Amino acid sequence: MYRYDEFDRTMVLDRVEQFRGQIARRMAGELSEEQFRPLRLQNGLYLQLHAYMLRVAIPYGQLNSRQMRKLAHIARTYDKGYGHFTTRQNIQYNWPKLSQVADILAELASVEMHAIQTSGNCIRNVTADQYAGVTADEVEDPRIYAEIIRQWSTFHPEFSFLPRKFKIAVSGAVGADRAAVRFHDIGLFIVRNDAGEVGFEVWVGGGLGRTPMIGKKIRDFVAKADLLAYLEAILRVYNLLGRRDNMFKARIKILVHETGTEEFTRLVEKEFGDTQGGELELPAEEIQRIAAYFAPPAYEALSDEPPALTARRFEDREFNDWVRVNVARHKAPGYAIANISLKPVGLPPGDVTADQMDAVADLAERFSMDGIRVTHEQNLVLPDVRQDRLYDLWQGLRAIGLADANLDHIGDIICCPGLDYCSLANARSIPVAERISQRFADLSRQYDIGELRLKISGCINACGHHHVGHIGILGVDRKDQEYYQITLGGAPGEDAAIGAKVGAAFPATEIVDAVETVVNTYLAIRMPGERFIDTYRRVGDAPFKESLYDKAA
Amino acid sequence: MTKLLKDGKIVSDPWVHVADRDEVPESGPVIVTLARWQAEHNSLAARKDGLGIRLQSGQSPETIKDDLDRFAVVALEFPRFADGRAYSHARVLKTRLGYAGEVRAVGDVLRDQFRAMHRCGFDALEVAGDRPAEALEADWWAALGELHHAYQPALRGPEPVLRQRHRAAAA
Numbered sequence: 001m002y003r004y005d006e007f008d009r010t011m012v013l014d015r016v017e018q019f020r021g022q023i024a025r026r027m028a029g030e031l032s033e034e035q036f037r038p039l040r041l042q043n044g045l046y047l048q049l050h051a052y053m054l055r056v057a058i059p060y061g062q063l064n065s066r067q068m069r070k071l072a073h074i075a076r077t078y079d080k081g082y083g084h085f086t087t088r089q090n091i092q093y094n095w096p097k098l099s100q101v102a103d104i105l106a107e108l109a110s111v112e113m114h115a116i117q118t119s120g121n122c123i124r125n126v127t128a129d130q131y132a133g134v135t136a137d138e139v140e141d142p143r144i145y146a147e148i149i150r151q152w153s154t155f156h157p158e159f160s161f162l163p164r165k166f167k168i169a170v171s172g173a174v175g176a177d178r179a180a181v182r183f184h185d186i187g188l189f190i191v192r193n194d195a196g197e198v199g200f201e202v203w204v205g206g207g208l209g210r211t212p213m214i215g216k217k218i219r220d221f222v223a224k225a226d227l228l229a230y231l232e233a234i235l236r237v238y239n240l241l242g243r244r245d246n247m248f249k250a251r252i253k254i255l256v257h258e259t260g261t262e263e264f265t266r267l268v269e270k271e272f273g274d275t276q277g278g279e280l281e282l283p284a285e286e287i288q289r290i291a292a293y294f295a296p297p298a299y300e301a302l303s304d305e306p307p308a309l310t311a312r313r314f315e316d317r318e319f320n321d322w323v324r325v326n327v328a329r330h331k332a333p334g335y336a337i338a339n340i341s342l343k344p345v346g347l348p349p350g351d352v353t354a355d356q357m358d359a360v361a362d363l364a365e366r367f368s369m370d371g372i373r374v375t376h377e378q379n380l381v382l383p384d385v386r387q388d389r390l391y392d393l394w395q396g397l398r399a400i401g402l403a404d405a406n407l408d409h410i411g412d413i414i415c416c417p418g419l420d421y422c423s424l425a426n427a428r429s430i431p432v433a434e435r436i437s438q439r440f441a442d443l444s445r446q447y448d449i450g451e452l453r454l455k456i457s458g459c460i461n462a463c464g465h466h467h468v469g470h471i472g473i474l475g476v477d478r479k480d481q482e483y484y485q486i487t488l489g490g491a492p493g494e495d496a497a498i499g500a501k502v503g504a505a506f507p508a509t510e511i512v513d514a515v516e517t518v519v520n521t522y523l524a525i526r527m528p529g530e531r532f533i534d535t536y537r538r539v540g541d542a543p544f545k546e547s548l549y550d551k552a553a
Numbered sequence: 554m555t556k557l558l559k560d561g562k563i564v565s566d567p568w569v570h571v572a573d574r575d576e577v578p579e580s581g582p583v584i585v586t587l588a589r590w591q592a593e594h595n596s597l598a599a600r601k602d603g604l605g606i607r608l609q610s611g612q613s614p615e616t617i618k619d620d621l622d623r624f625a626v627v628a629l630e631f632p633r634f635a636d637g638r639a640y641s642h643a644r645v646l647k648t649r650l651g652y653a654g655e656v657r658a659v660g661d662v663l664r665d666q667f668r669a670m671h672r673c674g675f676d677a678l679e680v681a682g683d684r685p686a687e688a689l690e691a692d693w694w695a696a697l698g699e700l701h702h703a704y705q706p707a708l709r710g711p712e713p714v715l716r717q718r719h720r721a722a723a724a
Contacts, residue, residue, distance in 0.1 A: 007702050007714040018699040022665070031665075038635055039665055121635070151704045151714070157669035158644055158707075161637025239641045240613070274649050279706035285719050 044115030060128035061089035065361035072357035123153035163242035164250035205256030208462035233271035302334020350378035418458030425458035427475025427482035563686035667696035674708035
């Protein structure tokens, strides 16, 4: 993984001291709360319902065991013993004290981490495919470019006060999109052009929130050397023309929509005419320098399906299920990508205790060449596990309650913090997720249902990605009562789609039954081999509407 | 009282901002709005003393690109410090439009934005409030010195990290 050089290290340490000074000036009354707010937000510090919340960046979701242990230490020392992994591949602490935030940042800096630009109207943490570098079908490793973009966007003097927040995702996989790339302000796919050169396909204006939109492709190919110049051109157009009169219309998706993709593209290309070829040109030596950090480790010459694995799978059905559901194919024979579901039955999705973090760090060290990834689906990945050691790993995960074999099933719920923590939320979301996972706790039932992405947001800002859930749940407030709307047919990946509202919202007491009704309707009408989303696409929402609402009439 | 901060020093400011409702003084350097410039183009162009123009954050310097050599000062407004359009305007002015005069930040100009303004090409900052001159000068140097490096190429400030890295490698 990437290691800081002297420049990177100084930058992060400088920021810690700068922020310490800003906190001191706030406490001395030299800064008003209004003036302090964007400064603290640009360092990931929110004022939530009950306390401050600190969001720590995990660039492109990559961690080593030392960093994970530091996250555990912070949870234990400065918080209530746990952290929450988010859909932006970050981690949030819900209970830090303002007076200790600078110390937390100094702890993070000691392991090459920070909270820079995890909030505020600036370029946020860059996300990437969690299987980067280990998936078989990949043009190039997206982490290389995510790191380049991380550096370019850090303290960018021109783009620190954008109309609204700005999110970039990168994927290098062919045919698969695990990073919801089309739902980002800028989505980059690494592609190879007809001449055999590697560059970027550029999508702009995707996003969720109150106006969900799939991004528009504005360029088939940007050369590597031009990557930053092209991004700078997009950002300049957005900075100048994005709406500032209404924060709900300030994201770039609205600008692209209102300007029209063609005209927007023309404006970007015009700006690119000025930025291209100048100082922003990315030197090949810099790409090589960063790529070297992500060079594949020395894999041993092994073969797939070693007898040790096959025998264990045969003997132990639970282990076999976990391998079948949570383990993905690795590019190197004899290795595997192991997903750790952070969705145990009846617990808040994405939450991990300090002890679990420490244990995962140990497991990563023993079984995964020290590497850990965080996914936008709020799970973890151990990317480099020998297949003949999967059984030992699984036992280690079982010992800490993280061996749930429910990846991409109905128990694997994405869920925002909701009204239990968040000052924006209209309704609680964690308790709904907990109740749904309890209702569907039986794994054989989950396997019968098959792949089903269920996502819950506690308000229209859609942090729980409900628009792209096969089943989405949106919490709304009705005369101080929590109600939940159901959307159907969304999809985050290569078959990107935005779900459609199926009908009137359900009260908290009925939402779990309603989800079960939707699932049972699918089970009754599916054709052989159809996933939930396939059935929905074939039949539309009529059968679901009927079973949800007609009975009641 | 508003003070003018230039290269880390509070300096006396000969320029007078003339609001649209006020008469343009007979003599002395003035900064007028874009609306006034467009309406009174001829009389303003005939002035012997210095002329400057003030642009709101939604007014692009491209609008006046053919007249730029008439202005010794272009003042770019920050109506709120969180409105970051003027950063891009300043860069466009200094690069694409090749403007050589003074680019000045006016409006909600705060200490925590000094560094970004400087790097984006602002030559002078009008700072409101009653903070003493020496304190503002100290703020300036503190703001510039807080971060030793910069990743991006910009108009001013530290040499971009990327170039330093590869110069070191080449040496």
